[in-house]
Amino acid sequence: xTTTSARLLEHPPREEIRLEQVLHxxxxxxxxxxxRHLAALASGEEATCSEIDLAVTKSTSTHHFRVLREAGVxxxxxxGTAKMNRLRREDLDELxxxxxxxxLDADAAQRCRLSDGP
Amino acid sequence: xTTTSARLLEHPPREEIRLEQVLHxxxxxxxxxxxRHLAALASGEEATCSEIDLAVTKSTSTHHFRVLREAGVxxxxxxGTAKMNRLRREDLDELxxxxxxxxLDADAAQRCRLSDGP
DNA sequence: GTCAAACTACGACGTTCGTCGTACGATTAG
DNA sequence: CTAATCGTACGACGAACGTCGTAGTTTGAC
Numbered sequence: 001x002t003t004t005s006a007r008l009l010e011h012p013p014r015e016e017i018r019l020e021q022v023l024h025x026x027x028x029x030x031x032x033x034x035x036r037h038l039a040a041l042a043s044g045e046e047a048t049c050s051e052i053d054l055a056v057t058k059s060t061s062t063h064h065f066r067v068l069r070e071a072g073v074x075x076x077x078x079x080g081t082a083k084m085n086r087l088r089r090e091d092l093d094e095l096x097x098x099x100x101x102x103x104l105d106a107d108a109a110q111r112c113r114l115s116d117g118p
Numbered sequence: 119x120t121t122t123s124a125r126l127l128e129h130p131p132r133e134e135i136r137l138e139q140v141l142h143x144x145x146x147x148x149x150x151x152x153x154r155h156l157a158a159l160a161s162g163e164e165a166t167c168s169e170i171d172l173a174v175t176k177s178t179s180t181h182h183f184r185v186l187r188e189a190g191v192x193x194x195x196x197x198g199t200a201k202m203n204r205l206r207r208e209d210l211d212e213l214x215x216x217x218x219x220x221x222l223d224a225d226a227a228q229r230c231r232l233s234d235g236p
Numbered sequence: 237g238t239c240a241a242a243c244t245a246c247g248a249c250g251t252t253c254g255t256c257g258t259a260c261g262a263t264t265a266g
Numbered sequence: 267c268t269a270a271t272c273g274t275a276c277g278a279c280g281a282a283c284g285t286c287g288t289a290g291t292t293t294g295a296c
Binding site for chain 4: 196
Binding site for chain 4: 064
């Protein structure tokens, strides 16, 4: 079956997204890794939880995805046995213009700096 | 005496400032309040700890200022019995261009949104 | 039906966080 | 000197965090 399935996940509506929570969600290397991965996808593309390789157990991974979802950073839906993830780019850009891009740039700059340097 | 006094405070050098720590430092309402206050000062101006009114005890206030300093967000020096605070604007802008401004804008937008709304 | 894959729920664990209060140190004003 | 001001150090506390492991549930394939 080409299921357009079922189980629901709670997402904060746009107007309930809070800057502090977003910053907190982004202030963790694991979660920043996820966001970086999702940001690299073409607009509208999705990734499963498991294809984003975090070096932790699945329970921990689930936990981090939930933090991102509850902060309003990502959107998650079930698709068969998999759970698909997308950035909530438009909501974030509307609320906090260029915040996401700036943080991702900062992250890229830092990674570059740390790997180039000694 | 017009003392140019004494006690030293540890600050991370620019190249040791980490994005995750900066985001974590900014992901707290109290600390965001401090940063907002300092950002409103003219460049080079300073504020004491006590003139930035946090609704917490002095120990807690000290704690938050230290988190900001150790993350590399602010610069602190003793001046007599007072401790002066400045944003490390140049260091942050050099490492993470426009991050600070974007976060402050996001904060302003959110405050505006939340006070206008119901 | 059975089985495997993908993710969750729940409880545990040690750590960090935000807060407080009390006691203390440094500096300046008299 | 004394006193007042400003901030610190330390210990406490409950809450939240990041991690794990085990025992599930839901789905799709056979």
